[in-house]
Amino acid sequence: MFQQLCKDARSLPTDDRTTDQKRSDALLDRLRGTKRDWNVRTFVTVSMETLMGLTNDPGHLAGYGPIAADTARELAMHGPWRGILLDQYRHATAITTDTYRPTALMKEFAHASAGGTCTAPGCASPIQEYDHITPWPAGHTTPANLQGLCRWHHHRKHDNYTVTRDPDGTSHWTTPTGRHYTTRPFEY
Ligand SMILES: [Zn+2]
Numbered sequence: 001m002f003q004q005l006c007k008d009a010r011s012l013p014t015d016d017r018t019t020d021q022k023r024s025d026a027l028l029d030r031l032r033g034t035k036r037d038w039n040v041r042t043f044v045t046v047s048m049e050t051l052m053g054l055t056n057d058p059g060h061l062a063g064y065g066p067i068a069a070d071t072a073r074e075l076a077m078h079g080p081w082r083g084i085l086l087d088q089y090r091h092a093t094a095i096t097t098d099t100y101r102p103t104a105l106m107k108e109f110a111h112a113s114a115g116g117t118c119t120a121p122g123c124a125s126p127i128q129e130y131d132h133i134t135p136w137p138a139g140h141t142t143p144a145n146l147q148g149l150c151r152w153h154h155h156r157k158h159d160n161y162t163v164t165r166d167p168d169g170t171s172h173w174t175t176p177t178g179r180h181y182t183t184r185p186f187e188y
Contacts, residue, residue, distance in 0.1 A: 002063075003041070005030075045084075046072040083140070096142045102130055110146045113169070115186030118150040120157070121173050122181070125150035131157060133165050147171070 008026035009019055017025070046059035050069045059072025067075075083096035097103065102110075107130050118125045127148030132139045139145045144165070149157065157163055162174040169185040 042075065044072055044075045046076060048083075051076055083142075094143065096140050099141060100136050102141050102146055106130075106141065106143050106146055107148075109143045110148045113143075113185050114148045115188075116148075117186070118153055119147040119171060119183055120149060120153035121183050123150060123153055125152070129154045133163055133171070 005023045005026045006019075008029070009022035012022050012026070043062035044059050044067070045062075046069075047055070047057055049055040050057050050059060051073060053073070056069040058066040058069060059075075061067045061072075061075075080097075080099065084092045085094040085096070087093045110130055111127055114127060116127060117123070118127055128151045129149055131147050131149050131154055132141065133145050133147055147163075147165070160176040163171060165171045171183045173181045173183070175181075
């Protein structure tokens with residue numbers, strides 16, 4: 001409500017009212033029903049376990065506080081989400097997205113981790129495209145699941161190659177005839 005009232009107040013003409021007065025006028029307009037275009041963003045943080053229904057730990061609604069697990073799950077169903085990965089101190093270390101398109105920063109990361117060169121075995125072409133190693137949506141749009149390829153290898157991979165990546169960054173390419181090659185991340 002506060003976000004929306006601030007927005008309403010900003011859209012009112014400049015006069016001698018203070019921002020608080022404008023917000024309270026905007027609230028009156030809303031109560032009278034003269035404005036009906038509510039459009040606010042809410043941020044809900046919820047654990048993966050709660051989201052999957054394994055536990056009922058409360059979620060957290062930004063600007064409000066804890067909310068019931070059911071409410072958090074309900075809200076999560078109706079909006080885009082981002083995953084925040086935590087380290088052993090429960091500090092955020094990385095962010096993921098449920099969208100297909102990787103962020104510019106994820107692409108830069110894939111580019112940097114391959115030294116700018118196609119990740120396919122033996123290829124020295126520059127990176128031209130970005131590929132979900134495990135296809136989306138089963139494979140998430142994360143730096144760990146994104147690799148940079150030249151256009152030719154990107155098409156080959158989607159044709160009939162199998163590619164997996166170990167947690168240490170080693171990639172395994174298996175050709176249609178069963179040959180196996182490994183590649184390693186670029187060493188700086
Ligand atoms: Zn290539």
